[in-house]
Amino acid sequence: xxDVVGFLVSWLTLLGIYSILALTLNFESGVSGVTNFGKVxxxxxxxxxxxxxxxxxxxxxxxxxxxxxxxxxxxxxxxxGQLAGQNPALNLALFALSLVLAFLAAGLLGYLLSYPILxxxxxxxxxxxxxxxxxxxxxxxxxxxxxxxxGLMSIPGPFAWVPEPRARELAFLGVVLxxxxxxxxxxxxxxxxxxxxxxxxxxxxxxAALCLGKHVPRLKATVLFIGSGFTGVAGALLAYYLTAVxxxxxVPAVTFNVWAMIILGGMGNLRGSLVGAALLxxxxxxxxxxTPQLGITVISPDYVRWFSVGLLIVALLLLRPQGLLPExxxxxxxxxxxxxxxxxxxxG
Amino acid sequence: MASILEVNSVxxxxxxxxxxxxxxxxxxxRGIVGLIGPNGSGKTTLFNVVTGFHVPDKxxxxxxxxxxxxxxxxxxxxxxxxxxIVRTFQVPRLFKNLTVLENLLVTPWNQLGERPLAALRxxxxxEERELARRAIELLRxxxxxxxxxxxxxxxSAAHIKLVETVRGLMxxxxxxxxxxxxxxxxxxxxxxxxxxxxxLREREGLTFFIVEHRIEILTRYVDxxxxxxxGKLLAEGKPEEVISDPRVVEAYIGxx
Numbered sequence: 001x002x003d004v005v006g007f008l009v010s011w012l013t014l015l016g017i018y019s020i021l022a023l024t025l026n027f028e029s030g031v032s033g034v035t036n037f038g039k040v041x042x043x044x045x046x047x048x049x050x051x052x053x054x055x056x057x058x059x060x061x062x063x064x065x066x067x068x069x070x071x072x073x074x075x076x077x078x079x080x081g082q083l084a085g086q087n088p089a090l091n092l093a094l095f096a097l098s099l100v101l102a103f104l105a106a107g108l109l110g111y112l113l114s115y116p117i118l119x120x121x122x123x124x125x126x127x128x129x130x131x132x133x134x135x136x137x138x139x140x141x142x143x144x145x146x147x148x149x150x151g152l153m154s155i156p157g158p159f160a161w162v163p164e165p166r167a168r169e170l171a172f173l174g175v176v177l178x179x180x181x182x183x184x185x186x187x188x189x190x191x192x193x194x195x196x197x198x199x200x201x202x203x204x205x206x207x208a209a210l211c212l213g214k215h216v217p218r219l220k221a222t223v224l225f226i227g228s229g230f231t232g233v234a235g236a237l238l239a240y241y242l243t244a245v246x247x248x249x250x251v252p253a254v255t256f257n258v259w260a261m262i263i264l265g266g267m268g269n270l271r272g273s274l275v276g277a278a279l280l281x282x283x284x285x286x287x288x289x290x291t292p293q294l295g296i297t298v299i300s301p302d303y304v305r306w307f308s309v310g311l312l313i314v315a316l317l318l319l320r321p322q323g324l325l326p327e328x329x330x331x332x333x334x335x336x337x338x339x340x341x342x343x344x345x346x347x348g
Numbered sequence: 349m350a351s352i353l354e355v356n357s358v359x360x361x362x363x364x365x366x367x368x369x370x371x372x373x374x375x376x377x378r379g380i381v382g383l384i385g386p387n388g389s390g391k392t393t394l395f396n397v398v399t400g401f402h403v404p405d406k407x408x409x410x411x412x413x414x415x416x417x418x419x420x421x422x423x424x425x426x427x428x429x430x431x432x433i434v435r436t437f438q439v440p441r442l443f444k445n446l447t448v449l450e451n452l453l454v455t456p457w458n459q460l461g462e463r464p465l466a467a468l469r470x471x472x473x474x475e476e477r478e479l480a481r482r483a484i485e486l487l488r489x490x491x492x493x494x495x496x497x498x499x500x501x502x503x504s505a506a507h508i509k510l511v512e513t514v515r516g517l518m519x520x521x522x523x524x525x526x527x528x529x530x531x532x533x534x535x536x537x538x539x540x541x542x543x544x545x546x547x548l549r550e551r552e553g554l555t556f557f558i559v560e561h562r563i564e565i566l567t568r569y570v571d572x573x574x575x576x577x578x579g580k581l582l583a584e585g586k587p588e589e590v591i592s593d594p595r596v597v598e599a600y601i602g603x604x
Contacts, residue, residue, distance in 0.1 A: 022454035189468050190464065190468065193461045193467035194460070194462045195464060200454075201443045201446065203445055206439035207425075208443065211426070212429060212519075215426060329446075329497065331518050333480065334479070334480035337481055337484060338449060338497065341488070342493070
């Protein structure tokens with residue numbers, strides 16, 4: 001018997017996290033023209049910030065000596081498992097603190113990285129960020145305090161004290177969806193404002209925007225701060241959802257999966273990102289479910305998945321290059337004024 | 349009349365190529381001044397020096413501010429814009445995937461709603477409505493209103509040129525540098541554009557400095573004309589005197 005509710009909860013949780021990634025990437029790359037091939041960098045920084053903060057503080061606050069019992073050691077992992085459900089207030093407080101710090105850590109990194117990327121040409125922005133992401137992954141692989149290649153495990157989630165697993169999952173899903181809603185509202189307001197219009201102008205022609213007195217470097221730094229900040233939050237959610245982080249989770253393919261979502265949904269259209277994330281995560285889930293049934297043994301089911309996603313994007317780019325939902329004009333009160341003027345012109 | 353822009357013996361070279369050599373000129377306040385010259389004579393380079401895209405190797409550029417003359421060479425383009433100088437480009441640089449109305453609305457400098465926190469909190473709507481009314485008024489004056497919601501990439505070349513010039517009028521700038529406003533547009537549109545330049549000078553006290561190849565149109569509207577040739581100032585004066593100057597005729601036709 002297939003567990004439909006279980007499938008829906010796990011799909012919606014992952015969808016929520018991926019939607020935050022797709023929304024922010026669309027804000028950065030679709031709207032503002034910063035080719036972010038390093039999404040996974042900020043995602044990983046958020047995840048590791050939340051994970052490391054939580055496991056270390058849980059152990060320290062419970063009187064463990066982390067120099068003797070580090071959270072990545074077997075004793076540490078066992079201790080974390082026992083402590084996880086004992087103090088709801090601590091779990092929730094650490095969760096809240098982690099979200100804030102993950103936002104700030106990833107956001108500040110984005111802000112700082114905007115400095116070098118503005119000094120290489122626009123074509124190299126993507127590659128600089130891509131390689132920065134790989135640098136982080138390789139660094140994490142060898143950085144003992146966060147478990148090196150094994151990563152961190154047994155991260156106490158915010159609702160680890162809830163005895164009923166389904167209730168725990170639902171509570172977490174609620175938090176994920178609330179944070180997704182917050183991200184959407186913030187980005188939607190920014191996109192449909194004079195700032196959003198200026199960001200699109202910078203995307204279209206940096207030199208002309210500069211000529212109009214737009215402070216292009218500051219705008220890009222702002223975009224990367226906001227976009228990376230929310231990406232960090234998504235990373236933190238991932239860490240709590242999986243209760244584990246390791247460097248292998250943050251390979252460049254993750255970034256390009258999110259790119260596929262925004263290309264599919266429509267560059268520059270935030271609702272499109274939600275559609276793209278929904279379609280691709282569903283596609284992904286279904287393929288994970290179906291490929292073993294197909295009995296393909298010659299190649300790994302993983303490759304079938306990637307191959308199908310690639311095929312989907314090529315087909316879409318040929319048939320509908322603007323994506324499922326194309327970019328719309330910036331929604332501001334100016335449109336109402338225009339409507340009044342056009343109607344007045346028609347009658348007079 | 350007092351000058352609003354002064355270029356003092358400016359030189360600029362690119363490698364071995366001398367683009368400008370000891371160019372000195374001035375634009376009087378509320379003037380309409382033309383700048384002509386054969387291809388490659390340095391007209392656009394001069395505009396680039398004035399608007400901060402190039403730093404001159406030698407010489408100075410001064411611009412009149414409220415207080416008095418202020419040196420502006422070496423400033424960044426966005427700083428020059430903030431001082432009150434706006435330029436259009438030889439090849440129009442509009443934001444192609446934005447609508448005509450958005451292209452106008454994006455132009456004014458330092459809008460409240462461009463600040464991230466203000467954009468989030470709202471409160472910029474009033475300013476936005478005022479800008480929109482101004483933009484709509486301008487579009488109506490140029491019969492562009494039906495295209496307000498059209499993406500620029502879908503406009504004809506003539507309309508693009510027109511929109512670029514009209515866009516400049518959204519700013520509080522006092523000096524307009526127009527780089528070939530009439531290139532590629534039909535004579536009727538070109539004349540309407542230059543009539544508008546006249547009108548803006550009378551009504552708003554604006555100053556215009558215009559590079560143009562279509563001398564037959566330009567000379568009817570400018571009060572003073574400079575001629576550049578191989579990076580050097582060749583002639584200056586009233587338009588009718590300048591175009592009958594044998595040196596100017598030779599520079600254009602003789603190709604020497």
